[in-house]
Amino acid sequence: MMLDCMRTLRICVAALALAASALAQTATYDEPYRPQFHFSPAVNWTNDPNGLVYHAGEWHLFYQYNPFGDLWGHMSWGHAVSPDLFHWKHLPVALPEVGEVMIFSGSAVVDHANSSGFGSAGEPPMVAIYTSRTESDQTQSIAYSTDKGRTWTDYEGNPVIDIDDPAFRDPKVFWHAESERWIMAVVLANQRKVRLFGSPDLKSWKFLSDFGPEGAHPVRNWECPDLFELPVEGEPGTSKWILQVDSGMGHPWLGSGCQYFVGEFDGERFTNDNPPETALWLDWGRDFYAAQSYSDVPAEDGRRLVIGWISNWMYARDKPTSPWRGAQSVARELRLKRFDKGLRIVQQPAGEIESLRGDSLSLRDLSVAAANRQIERAGFSGDTLELELVVAVGDARDVGVRLLQGGDEQTVVGFTASPAEAYIDRSESGRVDFHESFAGRHSARLTPADGHVRLRILVDRSVVEVFAGEGEVAITDRVFPSPTSTGLSLFERGGSARVVSLDTWKLKSVWK
Ligand code: FRU
Numbered sequence: 001m002m003l004d005c006m007r008t009l010r011i012c013v014a015a016l017a018l019a020a021s022a023l024a025q026t027a028t029y030d031e032p033y034r035p036q037f038h039f040s041p042a043v044n045w046t047n048d049p050n051g052l053v054y055h056a057g058e059w060h061l062f063y064q065y066n067p068f069g070d071l072w073g074h075m076s077w078g079h080a081v082s083p084d085l086f087h088w089k090h091l092p093v094a095l096p097e098v099g100e101v102m103i104f105s106g107s108a109v110v111d112h113a114n115s116s117g118f119g120s121a122g123e124p125p126m127v128a129i130y131t132s133r134t135e136s137d138q139t140q141s142i143a144y145s146t147d148k149g150r151t152w153t154d155y156e157g158n159p160v161i162d163i164d165d166p167a168f169r170d171p172k173v174f175w176h177a178e179s180e181r182w183i184m185a186v187v188l189a190n191q192r193k194v195r196l197f198g199s200p201d202l203k204s205w206k207f208l209s210d211f212g213p214e215g216a217h218p219v220r221n222w223e224c225p226d227l228f229e230l231p232v233e234g235e236p237g238t239s240k241w242i243l244q245v246d247s248g249m250g251h252p253w254l255g256s257g258c259q260y261f262v263g264e265f266d267g268e269r270f271t272n273d274n275p276p277e278t279a280l281w282l283d284w285g286r287d288f289y290a291a292q293s294y295s296d297v298p299a300e301d302g303r304r305l306v307i308g309w310i311s312n313w314m315y316a317r318d319k320p321t322s323p324w325r326g327a328q329s330v331a332r333e334l335r336l337k338r339f340d341k342g343l344r345i346v347q348q349p350a351g352e353i354e355s356l357r358g359d360s361l362s363l364r365d366l367s368v369a370a371a372n373r374q375i376e377r378a379g380f381s382g383d384t385l386e387l388e389l390v391v392a393v394g395d396a397r398d399v400g401v402r403l404l405q406g407g408d409e410q411t412v413v414g415f416t417a418s419p420a421e422a423y424i425d426r427s428e429s430g431r432v433d434f435h436e437s438f439a440g441r442h443s444a445r446l447t448p449a450d451g452h453v454r455l456r457i458l459v460d461r462s463v464v465e466v467f468a469g470e471g472e473v474a475i476t477d478r479v480f481p482s483p484t485s486t487g488l489s490l491f492e493r494g495g496s497a498r499v500v501s502l503d504t505w506k507l508k509s510v511w512k
Pocket of ligand 1: 047048064075104105106131169170223224290
């Protein structure tokens with residue numbers, strides 16, 4: 001009887017959510033600040049990406065979603081699919097809130113061997129592993145789909161893990177071939193622990209080990225863990241495990257951010273190779289959180305791809321966008337490289353972005369002043385751009401590019417020689433008044449290679465993602481400029497730099 005009521009309720013909620021998604025069709029995707037090649041829901045609130053999984057030719061993006069408003073609440077899993085990680089098709093809400101039980105973050109896998117028994121040998125089920133959240137309790141539950149994620153059925157034995165903890169969430173599951181079982185990384189958020197469980201069938205889970213609290217950061221909590229293996233570039237046969245865990249309030253520039261550890265995983269336990277105080281950050285801007293990596297990327301593709309929520313809990317609710325609030329980063333490919341200071345993740349946008357490139361401008365070996373004259377002569381400007389700038393820093397103290405320029409607005413992306421840092425400065429980027437801690441400059445140490453600095457920059461109206469060096473530094477910041485602020489120019493200060501190369505493209509909208 002109880003179960004019937006829950007089902008009816010779920011159908012009603014799904015119907016309401018469907019109505020909301022119909023409303024979504026009225027969004028123009030041309031509203032002020034609306035990203036043109038980043039994912040955002042047509043209407044309403046989103047935070048974390050969830051259930052990133054590739055299946056049958058489709059990249060699935062589930063995401064924390066409030067079907068009923070543009071602030072956090074009624075958390076459910078929204079759903080979109082893409083053939084190429086950039087062009088998204090909205091689908092109805094996949095996992096709606098049921099009564100008082102919200103659907104918090106989690107992951108999805110394709111159960112190829114049908115270990116769960118939810119599918120059949122020829123038709124492997126997709127299984128979503130999520131947190132069921134009530135005021136007093138957080139437990140892990142599963143749901144499955146046998147129609148490519150279009151409809152979902154809750155497992156009748158839910159929850160699959162209940163340890164009677166009110167801050168136990170965000171399960172990320174993967175198949176671990178060596179130990180022939182599923183592994184789940186999940187957080188005890190307030191204790192700053194990542195707990196690992198193992199399972200043969202996604203339904204029964206056994207405790208394996210705890211990691212943390214590790215590192216001396218005054219973080220408020222840990223959220224959204226991920227655990228995966230990466231080959232070390234240029235060292236055939238060597239690989240390391242990355243444990244990513246997100247820090248609700250521990251980011252060096254205030255608020256939330258993604259931290260990672262490099263180490264070993266033996267099938268039961270993760271061990272950190274570095275001293276606990278070595279804090280490695282996936283992104284040094286203030287708007288990259290809750291990143292998750294894709295499951296089931298085909299072996300012949302082989303990339304480790306992640307998407308993060310481009311926001312910060314500190315001011316997420318205050319962002320001046322309507323009728324939606326929140327967006328996801330572009331998919332980024334992660335690699336692991338050895339530098340003088342140790343192994344570091346390097347990131348670049350997924351290569352599919354190149355298909356969005358339109359009008360372009362390429363300059364070679366010029367002074368900054370000459371490069372600016374060429375940019376001006378070409379009338380090159382825009383608010384949806386990709387830039388690849390390589391500068392020889394020379395004796396300049398500060399060199400880089402001013403973006404989204406107009407009137408007294410500009411977003412500055414640059415490199416300072418001392419300290420050697422790449423940065424985004426959004427102090428004068430446009431609307432900054434909606435939160436006291438929004439304006440500012442966010443930098444990260446970067447060692448030039450033979451006096452050269454490479455800055456790859458994505459500009460998407462209200463999003464700036466920077467990949468500096470080989471991508472060992474990523475900096476992501478939201479900005480809210482006037483629609484007329486589309487200017488672009490290079491600058492140098494305190495000495496002269498040389499533009500080795502500038503390649504820039506206007507990127508096409510994926511929503512038109
Ligand atoms: C991270 C987070 C998760 C939680 C979700 C709720 O941003 O707080 O820990 O599952 O958001 O929306």
